[in-house]
Amino acid sequence: MKITKNIVLKFSREIVDQPIVCKLAKVYDLSFNIIKAYVTPRQEGYLILQVSGRESDLKKGFEYLTESGVKIEPVSQDVVRNEEKCTHCGVCVGICPVGALAVDEDTRKINFYSEKCTACGLCINVCPVRAMEVRF
Amino acid sequence: MAKTISEINEKIKKGKAVVLTAEEMTEFVRKKGVPQAAKEIDVVTTGTFGPMCSSGMYINLGHSKPKIKLGGGSCYLNEVPAYCGFAAVDIYLGCSQVPDSDPRNTIHPGEFRYGGGHVIEDFVAGKDIKLSAKTYGTDCYPRKQLETFINIKDVNEAVLFNLRNAYQNYNVAVNLSEKVIYTYMGVLKPKIGNANYCSAGQLSPLLNDPLYKIVGIGTKIFLGGGQGFVSFQGTQHNPNVERGLNGVPKVPAGTLAVIGDLKQMSAKWLRGTSMLGYGPTLTVGIGIPIPVLDEEIARYTSVGDEEIFAPIVDYSDVYPNAKDGTLGSVSYKELKSGSIKIEGRKVPTASLSSYYKAREIAGILKNWIEKGEFLLTEKVADLPGPNRD
Numbered sequence: 001m002k003i004t005k006n007i008v009l010k011f012s013r014e015i016v017d018q019p020i021v022c023k024l025a026k027v028y029d030l031s032f033n034i035i036k037a038y039v040t041p042r043q044e045g046y047l048i049l050q051v052s053g054r055e056s057d058l059k060k061g062f063e064y065l066t067e068s069g070v071k072i073e074p075v076s077q078d079v080v081r082n083e084e085k086c087t088h089c090g091v092c093v094g095i096c097p098v099g100a101l102a103v104d105e106d107t108r109k110i111n112f113y114s115e116k117c118t119a120c121g122l123c124i125n126v127c128p129v130r131a132m133e134v135r136f
Numbered sequence: 137m138a139k140t141i142s143e144i145n146e147k148i149k150k151g152k153a154v155v156l157t158a159e160e161m162t163e164f165v166r167k168k169g170v171p172q173a174a175k176e177i178d179v180v181t182t183g184t185f186g187p188m189c190s191s192g193m194y195i196n197l198g199h200s201k202p203k204i205k206l207g208g209g210s211c212y213l214n215e216v217p218a219y220c221g222f223a224a225v226d227i228y229l230g231c232s233q234v235p236d237s238d239p240r241n242t243i244h245p246g247e248f249r250y251g252g253g254h255v256i257e258d259f260v261a262g263k264d265i266k267l268s269a270k271t272y273g274t275d276c277y278p279r280k281q282l283e284t285f286i287n288i289k290d291v292n293e294a295v296l297f298n299l300r301n302a303y304q305n306y307n308v309a310v311n312l313s314e315k316v317i318y319t320y321m322g323v324l325k326p327k328i329g330n331a332n333y334c335s336a337g338q339l340s341p342l343l344n345d346p347l348y349k350i351v352g353i354g355t356k357i358f359l360g361g362g363q364g365f366v367s368f369q370g371t372q373h374n375p376n377v378e379r380g381l382n383g384v385p386k387v388p389a390g391t392l393a394v395i396g397d398l399k400q401m402s403a404k405w406l407r408g409t410s411m412l413g414y415g416p417t418l419t420v421g422i423g424i425p426i427p428v429l430d431e432e433i434a435r436y437t438s439v440g441d442e443e444i445f446a447p448i449v450d451y452s453d454v455y456p457n458a459k460d461g462t463l464g465s466v467s468y469k470e471l472k473s474g475s476i477k478i479e480g481r482k483v484p485t486a487s488l489s490s491y492y493k494a495r496e497i498a499g500i501l502k503n504w505i506e507k508g509e510f511l512l513t514e515k516v517a518d519l520p521g522p523n524r525d
């Protein structure tokens with residue numbers, strides 16, 4: 001039976017340029033969709049994948065990833081904005097890699113589009129009043 | 137015909153003053169021109185809400201039983217060290233102060249989750265703050281140690297006293313180096329990956345009074361949600377810079393020292409702030425009313441974002457090493473559009489100061505004046521202006 005999982009893969013700076021993920025298909029017979037991929041300013045890579053395959057293959061594939069130095073996290077966390085705290089300054093706008101935080105031209109408020117947010121967490125420490133919060 | 141501040145105050149008391157925010161004034165003058173604006177408009181309100189690191193509060197704690205002399209000792213508010221080199225129970229806390237236990241930047245970039253600015257926010261919000269003090273005893277002040285909670289309701293005085301606020305214009309920060317840098321202007325991505333600015337532009341107080349004709353020592357202002365005053369020119373006040381034909385400085389210029397009763401203020405307008413890899417600070421809300429006494433003032437207050445320019449400065453080398461040179465200048469209109477062109481490349485912009493909140497402050501001040509709750513003051517002395525030569 002085939003199963004599908006959403007996972008976040010974090011690549012440290014040292015391994016970010018290595019062809020690790022393609023082996024999932026070649027060697028472990030898994031198919032995957034890349035939902036989002038980006039490299040942070042600190043050269044760490046993030047890949048949000050939807051992986052499908054037989055349960056035993058998934059397990060082996062994940063083991064292979066972990067051995068290669070990739071950190072695997074489930075996409076279970078959510079980033080939310082504490083509306084009371086947000087001052088609508090806009091510091092986060094330039095940081096968010098997927099445009100989930102954007103200025104409204106009219107009101108000059110910073111809108112948060114949670115449906116676009118990939119929960120990468122980059123905005124959390126950048127927000128000067130810590131209005132972006134992780135929920136598990 | 138020119139008006140006086142006392143005439144305008146009479147109108148305010150009768151609820152007849154015509155008040156516009158600086159944004160509305162810009163629109164008004166665009167449509168109807170300067171002479172009409174000078175005739176019809178009495179007051180223009182400005183606002184700004186941004187991190188201002190030279191902010192702090194002083195408190196007179198009142199006396200414990202037996203009495204203690206904090207002067208010459210040491211004291212902490214919620215683990216953040218406060219200055220106590222004054223008399224027995226006067227202490228001062230600066231917003232950029234960090235707890236002794238904070239790892240600072242040893243784990244780079246430091247998070248600085250709690251510092252002086254956060255204590256000020258909590259204190260204004262009415263939360264109990266832990267005070268711990270140690271000192272030497274004297275015959276008149278025998279106590280040597282104190283651990284207690286203080287609340288803004290119970291202390292004798294609590295005063296916000298900021299040495300440098302409301303910078304007239306500011307740099308646009310970029311990073312020319314190959315690595316990310318963490319600055320008081322925010323996180324700057326390598327190779328000019330982003331550009332951060334920090335001014336409300338056309339709403340900003342001193343950009344609407346570029347030559348300090350109105351704002352001076354003694355001017356009453358919106359400060360942190362209460363009413364405060366300009367107490368002096370701020371530190372680093374530098375009027376002698378390059379200016380446009382409209383008098384507006386093209387680089388950071390004037391500054392204000394401001395003071396006000398903290399007990400009247402609100403945590404909504406004094407927000408503890410953490411700059412990643414840099415330190416804690418306080419985001420302060422300030423609004424200044426500008427009486428439109430004549431056509432000259434009407435013209436100044438009509439300034440728009442497209443007429444205000446800021447220098448683009450490299451924070452990886454030029455700024456830290458005190459070198460000269462900029463990467464050009466850019467208008468606030470361009471900055472607010474979300475991206476600017478630097479060396480032919482499109483660079484995303486972000487603001488550290490909240491234009492949305494600046495607008496709200498200008499609106500609140502307008503409302504206070506319309507309702508007769510806020511009268512204008514005559515300055516008692518000028519801020520130093522540009523040398524005429």
Ligand code: SF4
Pocket residue numbers: 081085086087088089090091092093101110126127128129130131132
């Ligand atoms: S950086 Fe924080 S306070 Fe500023 S707009 Fe973004 S979420 Fe709001």
Ligand code: SF4
Pocket residue numbers: 079095096097098099100101116117118119120121122123124132
């Ligand atoms: S966590 Fe923050 S930076 Fe990351 S996608 Fe969501 S909003 Fe953008």
